[in-house]
Amino acid sequence: GIQVEQxxxxxxxxxxxxxxxxxxFSDSVNxxxxxxxxxxxxxxxxxxxxxxxxxxxxxxxxxxxxxxYSLLYISSSQTTxxxxxxxxxxxxxxxxxxxxxxxxxxxxx
Amino acid sequence: NAGVTQTPKFRVLKTGQSMTLLxxxxxxxxxxxxxxxxxxxxxxxxxxxxxxxxxAKGEVPDGYNVSRLKKQNFLLGLESAAPSQTSVYFCASRxxxxxxxxxxxxxxxxxxx
Numbered sequence: 001g002i003q004v005e006q007x008x009x010x011x012x013x014x015x016x017x018x019x020x021x022x023x024x025f026s027d028s029v030n031x032x033x034x035x036x037x038x039x040x041x042x043x044x045x046x047x048x049x050x051x052x053x054x055x056x057x058x059x060x061x062x063x064x065x066x067x068x069y070s071l072l073y074i075s076s077s078q079t080t081x082x083x084x085x086x087x088x089x090x091x092x093x094x095x096x097x098x099x100x101x102x103x104x105x106x107x108x109x
Numbered sequence: 110n111a112g113v114t115q116t117p118k119f120r121v122l123k124t125g126q127s128m129t130l131l132x133x134x135x136x137x138x139x140x141x142x143x144x145x146x147x148x149x150x151x152x153x154x155x156x157x158x159x160x161x162x163x164x165a166k167g168e169v170p171d172g173y174n175v176s177r178l179k180k181q182n183f184l185l186g187l188e189s190a191a192p193s194q195t196s197v198y199f200c201a202s203r204x205x206x207x208x209x210x211x212x213x214x215x216x217x218x219x220x221x222x
Binding site: 004031042043045048086088095096097101102 | 142144149150151152153154159165167197199201208209211213215216218
């Protein structure tokens with residue numbers, strides 16, 4: 001199957017800083033999602049972004065399917081942004097999600 | 110609208126015991142999934158269902174069974190729990206058409222001693 005690699009594995013930021021998280025794929029994918037897992041374990045959909053760019057408040061995401069990567073931008077980070085960020089792609093007709101190993105983000109006040 | 114509800118939230122089992130995790134969704138979704146998450150890893154698919162009465166194996170199905178007798182419910186069973194099944198279990202659902210956007214429950218934290 002297609003391999004998913006996320007970088008960096010860990011990230012520590014000061015509140016107010018910006019960051020970029022990356023997701024690389026070993027082959028082209030036709031759908032991609034970004035999730036945030038908060039410190040309580042809840043998985044929250046951030047973006048469904050098979051291609052192009054989307055923005056939602058301080059977060060934005062860009063997927064370049066032909067070059068097999070996606071980026072998640074967090075601007076003016078807040079402590080509530082802490083947690084683990086996963087990218088995942090939907091595989092086959094059943095759409096089962098294949099996850100990367102995640103980027104753990106800690107935002108310090 | 111509750112979305113995807115998982116019960117129980119926490120459970121401790123002894124090796125060899127059995128239990129069933131329940132996932133219920135009120136969004137009339139066709140597809141439902143069970144994933145497990147181990148420390149420092151992303152989620153891995155255990156079993157899934159593309160409709161009432163159907164189930165199929167995912168990446169890590171050994172030691173688990175599932176049933177989808179009603180469209181809104183997807184049950185995950187452990188017949189004889191092992192310490193290797195200590196994990197956090199997530200259920201998800203989605204529609205059977207359009208964008209593949211999956212909605213997740215809050216998770217069940219299971220410890221097998």
